[in-house]
Amino acid sequence: MHRFDPVRDHALGLFRIVVGFLFACHGAKTxxxxxxxxxxxxxxxWPGWWAAVIQLVGGALVxxxxxxRVAALIGSGSMAFAYFTVHVSTGLxxxxxxxxxxxLFCWTLLLIAFAGPGRFALGTVFSANRRTAGPAPSDTVDGELPASAPQR
Structure with a gap:
């Protein structure tokens, strides 16, 4: 185990919060x-208003x-689109x-999409509640619990 492993998820969570907040601010501004x-x-x-909606909603979700992961990936793609359709025409x-x-938003959001949310994510609260409730009926195959499901 590397000496920074215990704080990696905390740093990633704080990074995600700051990037998401700044991305949402760009959307609110527009x-x-x-x-x-x-x-x-x-x-x-098109495309400014729609990009701003992606920025505001996606930034808030991130x-x-x-x-x-989905919000960050969509946000990253929208920033790549903006770069290649708006900015490249005036210089490489x-x-x-x-x-x-x-x-910067394109690459940081792509990193978040692959690395995940880290700590302090509300999504982990929802998934923890779902795990403690047990598998949903749709998670079963022919009435059998999947191997990864807790046995009751």
Whole structure:
């Protein structure tokens, strides 16, 4: 066991919370015209308004640790889309085209999607409740409990 293993999940959880919060702030800025935005995006406009919805909802889910992997993967994909459709046209490198935030969010959210939520995730509370309740009827095969299910 590596000496940092005991704190790895805590660090990952804090990292997830900060990244999710910042991602949600970008969405709130665009959707509601707050946090220094000049004006809110017009409802339904492509791609800005839809990207902001992904940022707000996905960022909140990542921050809370609910559906973390899926929300982070969708957020990462939306940032890759933004980079290649908006930023690359003015230069290849993020430092040239103003795409640093899109690049950083893309890669950090991808890391979260693969690494998982870490500590402090509300999703673990829901899954713990489900585990203690036992398998759902749909988890059984021909009335038999799966091998991984606790025996009663």
């Amino acid at each position: 959707l509601f015209g707050v946090l220094g935005a000049k004006a809110p995006a017009a409802i339904g406009t 921050c809370l640790g609910v559906g973390t 490198l993020p430092i040239q085209n103003g795409g640093e935030p899109a690049t």
